[in-house]
Amino acid sequence: MKTKSEDKRLALLKAAFAVVTEKGYFETTVDEVARRAGVAKGTVYLYFKDKPAIYIGLVDWLLEQALETIAAVAARPVSPRRRLEELFSTWATGMMSNPG
Secondary structure (H helix, E strand, O other): OOOHHHHHHHHHHHHHHHHHHHHOOOOOOHHHHHHHHOOOHHHHHHHOOOHHHHHHHHHHHHHHHHHHHHHHHHOOOOOHHHHHHHHHHHHHHHHHHOOO
């Protein structure tokens, strides 16, 4: 079970993902991440030191999501070929839904 703090951090990462996807890293601001997450700017700084720390947290979170997906597909009792097909299908679907 996630704590309130973990939920808030995840909400900030999801907001950061949305902003970075739309505007790119350099045009993303802490103010915009806070606004998208529905929190005060100071709340962002309770979880992340600065904008680069938000980005590092975002990359870590995205890699964690990718590894969880890979582990789930790898654990399925299907042929290696089918596993690869599922991995590529999942990757392609992710790329199409998040082209940024």
